[in-house]
Amino acid sequence: MSTQVHATLTEEHVRAISEELGEPDWLLETRLDALDALETLPFPDVIRTPGRTWTDLSELDFESLVDPSTTTEHKEREAPDDAEVLSFAQAIDEHEDLLREQFGSVVDPQTNHLTALQTALFTTGTVVYVPEGVDAEEVTIRTTMNSQSLFNYTLIVAEQSSSVTILERQETGSDADAGDEGKYYSGLVELVAGENSYVQYGSLQDLSEDTYNYQLKRASTETYATADWIDCNIGSRLTKTSVETTLAGEASESKIVGAFYGHNDQHFDVDSRVWHEDEHTTADLVTRGVIDDDARSVYEGVQDVGSEAWSTNSYQRENTLMLSDESEADASPKLIINNHDTEASHSATVGQVDATDLFYMTSRGVSEHLAKNMLVNGFFVPVLDEIEVEELREDVNDRIEDRLQARS
Amino acid sequence: MSSEQDHLKETDTEARFGFKKEQQSAFQTEKGLTEETIRLISDDKDEPDWMLERRLRALRQFHEMPMPTDWPGQPDLSEVDIDEIVPYIRPDIDTRGGVDDWEELPEEIQDTFDKLGIPEAEKNALSGVGAQYESEIVYQNMQEQWEEKGVVFCDMDEAVQEHPDLVEEYFMTKSVPPSDNKFAALHGAVWSGGSFVYVPEDVTVEMPVQAYFRMNSEGMGQFEHTLIVAEENSEVHYIEGCSAPKYSKFNLHSGCVEVFVKEGAHVQYSTVQNWSKNTYNLNTKRAIAEKDATMEWVSGSMGSKATMLYPCTILKGPGATDNHITIAFAGEGQNIDTGAKVYHNAPNTKSTIESKSISKDGGRTNYRGLVHIADGAEDSSTSVECDALMFDNESTSDTMPYMEIEESKVDVAHEATVGKIGDEDVFYLQSRGLDDDDAKQMIVAGFIEPITEELPIEYAVELNRLIELEMEGSLG
Numbered sequence: 104m105s106t107q108v109h110a111t112l113t114e115e116h117v118r119a120i121s122e123e124l125g126e127p128d129w130l131l132e133t134r135l136d137a138l139d140a141l142e143t144l145p146f147p148d149v150i151r152t153p154g155r156t157w158t159d160l161s162e163l164d165f166e167s168l169v170d171p172s173t174t175t176e177h178k179e180r181e182a183p184d185d186a187e188v189l190s191f192a193q194a195i196d197e198h199e200d201l202l203r204e205q206f207g208s209v210v211d212p213q214t215n216h217l218t219a220l221q222t223a224l225f226t227t228g229t230v231v232y233v234p235e236g237v238d239a240e241e242v243t244i245r246t247t248m249n250s251q252s253l254f255n256y257t258l259i260v261a262e263q264s265s266s267v268t269i270l271e272r273q274e275t276g277s278d279a280d281a282g283d284e285g286k287y288y289s290g291l292v293e294l295v296a297g298e299n300s301y302v303q304y305g306s307l308q309d310l311s312e313d314t315y316n317y318q319l320k321r322a323s324t325e326t327y328a329t330a331d332w333i334d335c336n337i338g339s340r341l342t343k344t345s346v347e348t349t350l351a352g353e354a355s356e357s358k359i360v361g362a363f364y365g366h367n368d369q370h371f372d373v374d375s376r377v378w379h380e381d382e383h384t385t386a387d388l389v390t391r392g393v394i395d396d397d398a399r400s401v402y403e404g405v406q407d408v409g410s411e412a413w414s415t416n417s418y419q420r421e422n423t424l425m426l427s428d429e430s431e432a433d434a435s436p437k438l439i440i441n442n443h444d445t446e447a448s449h450s451a452t453v454g455q456v457d458a459t460d461l462f463y464m465t466s467r468g469v470s471e472h473l474a475k476n477m478l479v480n481g482f483f484v485p486v487l488d489e490i491e492v493e494e495l496r497e498d499v500n501d502r503i504e505d506r507l508q509a510r511s
Numbered sequence: 512m513s514s515e516q517d518h519l520k521e522t523d524t525e526a527r528f529g530f531k532k533e534q535q536s537a538f539q540t541e542k543g544l545t546e547e548t549i550r551l552i553s554d555d556k557d558e559p560d561w562m563l564e565r566r567l568r569a570l571r572q573f574h575e576m577p578m579p580t581d582w583p584g585q586p587d588l589s590e591v592d593i594d595e596i597v598p599y600i601r602p603d604i605d606t607r608g609g610v611d612d613w614e615e616l617p618e619e620i621q622d623t624f625d626k627l628g629i630p631e632a633e634k635n636a637l638s639g640v641g642a643q644y645e646s647e648i649v650y651q652n653m654q655e656q657w658e659e660k661g662v663v664f665c666d667m668d669e670a671v672q673e674h675p676d677l678v679e680e681y682f683m684t685k686s687v688p689p690s691d692n693k694f695a696a697l698h699g700a701v702w703s704g705g706s707f708v709y710v711p712e713d714v715t716v717e718m719p720v721q722a723y724f725r726m727n728s729e730g731m732g733q734f735e736h737t738l739i740v741a742e743e744n745s746e747v748h749y750i751e752g753c754s755a756p757k758y759s760k761f762n763l764h765s766g767c768v769e770v771f772v773k774e775g776a777h778v779q780y781s782t783v784q785n786w787s788k789n790t791y792n793l794n795t796k797r798a799i800a801e802k803d804a805t806m807e808w809v810s811g812s813m814g815s816k817a818t819m820l821y822p823c824t825i826l827k828g829p830g831a832t833d834n835h836i837t838i839a840f841a842g843e844g845q846n847i848d849t850g851a852k853v854y855h856n857a858p859n860t861k862s863t864i865e866s867k868s869i870s871k872d873g874g875r876t877n878y879r880g881l882v883h884i885a886d887g888a889e890d891s892s893t894s895v896e897c898d899a900l901m902f903d904n905e906s907t908s909d910t911m912p913y914m915e916i917e918e919s920k921v922d923v924a925h926e927a928t929v930g931k932i933g934d935e936d937v938f939y940l941q942s943r944g945l946d947d948d949d950a951k952q953m954i955v956a957g958f959i960e961p962i963t964e965e966l967p968i969e970y971a972v973e974l975n976r977l978i979e980l981e982m983e984g985s986l987g
Contacts, residue, residue, distance in 0.1 A: 148583075150913065152881055152883070152913055152915065155883075155915055410904055410905075413904075423916075425916070425919035425921075426919070427919060428886075428918070428919045428920070430919060431886075431915075431916060431917045432914075432916045433913070433914060433915045433916065434913075434914045434916075434925070435911065435912060435913045435914065436910075436912065436925065436927070437909070437910060437911045437912075438899075438908070438909060438910035438911075438927060438929055439584070439907075439909050440899070440901065440907065440908045440909065440929045441904075441906075441907050442901075442904050443901030443902060443903055443904055443906060443930075443931040444904070444931055445901070445929060445930060445931070446930050447928065447929040447930065448926070448927060448928040448929070449910070449925075449926070449927050450924070450925060450926040450927070451912075451914060451923075451924075451925045452923055452924045452925070453914065453916045453921065453923035454921060454922050454923060455919055455920060455921075
């Protein structure tokens with residue numbers, strides 16, 4: 104395994120990052136513990152079937168991909184007056200208690216090798232704090248990656264009866280250093296949805312196509328809370344992203360909406376997971392993706408209903424559209440049901456643009472090329488309709504349009 | 512539970528399916544698996560050298576392979592200790608290859624099979640019996656008209672002697688090589704008994720071919736091998752049924768089924784498995800379907816402590832079709848991990864998988880399935896439907912399908928639902944005068960009907976009866 108990040112990564116790097124951000128000792132300790140654990144922690148689980156490996160990140164050459172000495176990025180944050188949207192350094196100054204309480208509370212820094220690497224090395228981040236009862240308007244965070252590798256951390260805390268919609272997007276700057284092996288982006292999002300709060304977090308990943316991208320986003324919901332995710336993936340060479348919700352509080356809800364459009368030789372591994380831990384919880388997982396050229400998609404969905412999750416509803420749908428003969432799609436929607444008082448279902452389909460639809464449109468005088476593009480556009484509509492932040496909806500729509508225009 | 516139900520349970524489940532006989536054995540190998548053991552088995556059967564070589568090679572592969580332990584949610588196999596299983600026991604009868612006439616069987620063995628209802632089934636026009644008692648076939652019967660058509664139905668050991676060319680060509684070579692998995696390797700080393708079915712070109716076997724397997728000795732494993740070769744445009748329906756007495760120690764069942772469905776042929780393979788609740792049922796079943804061939808698997812998994820079974824079809828020729836129908840029923844202490852595997856390796860291939868599972872009293876069912884559509888398998892379609900019913904909160908019901916699509920001109924659909932028995936359905940039936948138990952039984956019978964209607968009437972009745980008994984146990 105080419106996992107020897109250690110060769111170029113030392114404790115000094117981690118201490119330097121921590122000092123730069125003016126971090127307290129406990130955070131430095133958390134980083135150093137994660138660094139120590141790197142060697143022993145496994146990579147994210149890999150699905151293997153006879154003769155086929157779905158996405159194995161341990162095969163990546165992290166030593167070449169990760170350059171801890173230089174990380175630069177450009178960040179824009181737009182925030183309404185009533186919510187606090189802080190850089191990580193600001194958050195340490197102004198909200199150390201909050202950070203201490205919530206950092207690592209949703210995602211254990213030592214979940215796997217890559218979360219530990221992320222924890223040891225993250226240099227930038229955003230903390231969104233919505234006080235009790237506040238209905239915050241749109242929060243926008245735009246990150247432009249200008250170095251070979253970048254580790255980005257996001258923490259969202261929505262207090263009781265608050266609400267907020269968030270857009271976070273990642274792209275690559277035109278003058279970013281490119282390593283020989285490509286770039287590496289790592290993102291971790293922790294979302295704490297307090298009692299009766301409502302959070303919609305939408306993201307658009309539009310990194311350059313030589314970037315290897317690992318992201319883990321997880322929410323934990325208290326009673327009556329709603330945590331909704333929109334996860335759109337357009338860019339990167341390879342993406343492994345897992346969007347997850349732990350429905351910890353009674354009657355809490357989560358919707359996980361995913362969209363991806365892969366072309367060339369892109370590889371998208373897009374996972375949605377939900378754990379129903381308490382009763383009357385509801386989850387709805389919807390993912391739609393298009394793959395073209397030599398692109399490959401992997402989808403894993405997990406709906407886990409715990410034995411205490413009485414009266415649970417859990418639904419999941421995944422649809423993949425294959426536009427080229429060379430593309431490949433793997434899908435594994437899983438149900439783990441430990442409570443019988445459950446209504447759970449999942450479905451997955453893989454196929455081409457519907458031949459009857461295509462025939463109808465061409466019979467109305469639309470060229471086949473245009474008809475296909477219109478149908479692909481229409482395919483994404485149910486997903487786009489879920490997006491509350493207009494800027495995100497337009498951006499995703501534009502990027503899909505760009506892709507379709509580029510089709511020969 | 513009422514005394515009437517008690518009575519039914521005792522007379523039917525215990526007496527009919529769970530009885531146990533004192534057995535004397537003529538031959539019993541040492542515990543543990545060594546090359547000597549394998550040579551002894553092979554020598555005792557007067558096997559040709561090539562078969563001995565295959566056994567020894569499989570044994571080496573078995574020792575090299577690790578136990579499967581890293582499948583998500585898989586049954587715990589740590590209690591499977593091969594060294595504790597006497598791998599081979601032969602019944603105490605003189606005839607090696609079985610007898611032709613039922614009356615020639617020792618009384619004790621006749622008695623065992625009477626309780627399983629085999630002669631009745633035969634009387635009911637099932638066309639042949641190859642009954643495996645312990646590790647060897649002791650009874651063979653085949654109707655004359657088949658012989659005239661060139662149909663072969665004999666036990667596997669006899670086939671090695673009488674049809675060596677066919678067996679050498681097909682036995683664990685093209686379909687299930689011993690290297691497929693650890694238990695296939697074990698099977699390849701110690702296999703004994705089972706059935707060989709050969710159907711020549713253009714021959715249709717109108718009545719189902721039936722074989723019963725039983726385990727009846729403590730600490731004994733059963734490793735029967737079934738090989739079915741259906742030549743071009745032939746048709747056959749093979750039925751395998753299992754039921755085993757209860758023991759305090761664990762038993763291992765590791766059978767292997769290989770089916771070759773040639774161009775235009777049609778094979779249906781039906782199983783109702785009811786091993787005793789301490790058996791580890793770890794089988795490998797695989798069919799290869801050529802051009803325009805059809806393979807159908809109908810499986811009911813009722814018994815065993817743990818089952819890991821995923822009948823597989825390789826759709827090798829254009830236009831080949833596969834149908835899977837499976838039902839799993841897991842009660843207290845049972846872990847039924849079953850499903851289906853289909854490889855679409857040619858254009859215009861089609862598969863449908865229908866799975867029904869029921870879990871209750873802390874039992875666990877899992878549908879684990881794989882559909883692979885290879886690049887170039889254009890215009891193929893697959894549809895997978897899994898439905899699960901849960902009776903209580905101690906039980907678990909998992910669904911883990913895997914889909915791998917390398918070809919774009921395809922139609923792939925998977926659907927699954929999990930839920931409890933609908934309160935409204937129960938209420939409706941109660942309002943029509945049924946009590947709670949009967950209502951639930953009726954709903955379950957309806958739930959599994961797609962399976963039962965694929966089975967011959969005797970099997971459907973037996974399956975329904977078994978489920979009724981299981982339900983009474985929980986609902987009474």
